[in-house]
Amino acid sequence: MRPASGDGPQLRTITVGGRTLRVSVRPGDGTLTPLLLMNGIGASLEVLQPFVDAVDPRREVIRFDVPGVGGSPKPVLPYTMMTFAPVVAGLLSRLGHREAVDVLGFSWGGGLAQQFAVQHRRRCRRLVLAATGTGSFMVPAHPRVLSKMLTPRRHRDPDYARTIAGEIYGGTMRAHPERAARALHAQSRLGPRRGYYYQLAAGAGWTSLPLLRLIQQPTLVLAGDDDPIIPEVNPRLMARMIPDGQLHLYRGGHLALVTEAPELAPVVDRFLS
């Protein structure tokens, strides 16, 4: 018998298709479709905790660390969006989910989510794309912002995260840059650098532009009006190109899903219900 607090997130380690992933499952009550979260680049699953806490408690929420990030072992071989999507599908099977789940992709995870929605159509019921773009072919961010995204330093060095947070994340980070280091768990989690670069490489040369028309699931595109990484024109374009897409533009920056979770989680809940 587990003590009362045992209904919190359960961590486990699962090996699928040669990839070992640290996985967290917050149990729900089974009345709602489970929600699978796909995370931003270099971010451990802990980063999404504020969002998970804010989402309807009846919803089962699944998170994982990509290879080499957070608590997952570093990858030996690189992967691409196309080869990693089946790993995620295998992960769902191992967790006992034969039915479709809802998928939320945040930032880098949004790219994976688009790939997953097309490649594993029957495993994905509804799709939420938060603070994400279409990959290599999109209206790019300012080069100054992009150059800072090319290294995992902001995940390793809290002081650095503080100095650049406003510029690259926008929104409330401009006024409270110290919250970025906390939001990124820069103190508590870290993968080896290789994990970050493989994650970066998985998205390099990849684009969802040809995929957008193929996304058949009802899709919510969630984006901030002050997100230096994803200029606003991109989500507008995505929402228009996805056949069953709708746009929700919020006031804020790139990390708002995490830092302003109480405001955004209900938007997601409403869309999924």
Added chain:
Amino acid sequence: MSAAPRPDGQRAARSVPAAASTTGGDPDAGPERIAESATGLDMILTDAALGPLRRLVPPVSSSLRFTAALARRPRTVLGHTGRLVGEWGRIGLGRSEVTPGAKDKRYSDPAWSGNPMLKRAMQAHLVTAQTATQLVDAAALPYAHDERIRFSVTNIVEALAPSNSPALNPSAWKAAIDTGGRSAVSGTRRLVRDLSSAPRVPSMVEPDAFEVGKDLARTPGVVVLRTPVFELIQYQPTTPTVHAVPLVMVPPTINKFYIADLAEGRSIVEHVVGGGQQVFMMSWRNPDARHAEWGLDTYGQAVLDAMAAAERIAGAEQTGLMSFCSGGIITAMVLGHLAAIGQQDRVASATFAVTVLDQARGGTVGAFLDERSAQAATRASAKKGYLDGATLAEVFAWLRPNDLIWNYWVNNYLQGKPPAAFDILYWNADTTRMTAALHRGFLELAVRNSLTEPGAATMLGTPVDLSAVTVDNYVVAGIADHLCPWQSCYATTQLLGGDSRFVLSTSGHIASLVNPPTNPKSTWRTAPSDVPDADEWLASAHTEKGSWWTDYSRWVAERSGAEVPAPTELGGGGPVLGAAPGTYVFDK
């Protein structure tokens, strides 16, 4: 037991048990025994930093001594090689009567004796292996050189066994025929998978054979404290009353804590909780390059933090400590620190399981640990920021190549079969890193043997004098432990100032710990530990049936204060940070 066999003086070549038998086949070479030899002592840290290859190639100085020693004994060498050539001749003619030792399961397939070609290959290998060992015996090298040369020779000879060859091993052929060639495909796939990432040795368990939190580390409890260094788990009492003094467990700093909390019925934690103890477990963070500076002091302070939390939650002024392997080294130093600042009455009892504090002579390990290689190892880990657990796993495997490499080589690759699922081996494969500073700290302790000398080591700014530690202590060792020889563990009773109870369990490093009362074969020995010499102690010891866990439960209960109603709520009113086994245990 050391990795190298001792000379037994036997010369007749009728049956060949000596050369390879300590590692080659044993009647009970089941996973239990393999697990024993798989894991171990943090003192092999030198090799883990420098890589296992260093061991396979003996140092030039040892090789020179070996050659020189043999050159001084030409007649012996001629005798051995002459007999070898003669035996080869008889093998070629099919007249040799050489048979493998009864315990050698490498050649258990009847084809090895039935097929003339296979029989010759086997016999030639057996006599060559025996001659190689005899030559090492004949050289009569000093201890350290002998260990090194013997290690290399044994490894090379065992690698060349015909049973390891895919072309010769009949079980490989049979598997390929039975599966229509699929075994060869899956064997190759396993080989590629194993070689693609460290540890580059055959896997002893499938990566998904068990699940932590579900099959292992499943005793119910909650995380009551999380620091950057460790999480503290409080276990749910299962008895209506508990002892007032909490018991804090200090696990090894290599591999995860759940060696003390394996599958149901095989968990010391579960057993001790069932004995009415309020048990707290430290779960060390799997450190990475950022934590390079965490040294012995960091880990010592962590033990103090865990004690303080346990005392607060249990509302007690004292704590009992139970430590394992390298966790015991840290615990002993913390006790020295508490004695130095006049606070050792905070500790109700101290337990040291398979812990070596006196490193005077640690078998193979000791022979390979000299100051120069220790420094090289320290530099290597300092450059990286940590010592890699996977490399350490390779080193452990090469300590007993027949049990841990070639056995799985045949099973996984030649026969293409998955290895059997065994919880200890799963735990063993779940490696962790060790910070560079802690690695340096342990090596310095080992090279100078600082804990045997009052004041030679410090903890948190105070000198450590173990003879000033007057806490009652319980010391347990395994009779077949080749990493922490029981005699070295026994020395702890002579180092500490308090009353000692020494208990000698059956089997080796890990299996002596995982020794539940349900095991019908287990026994343990005990005797008063007032004699300085371990072998004298053994002579006076009497054997008890059952597991030492029962004895320990009784011993610690006597030192855990009054019985009070079990707490209805975990965490003592403080925040509860999640369910056991916590989050750190999942970090790869």
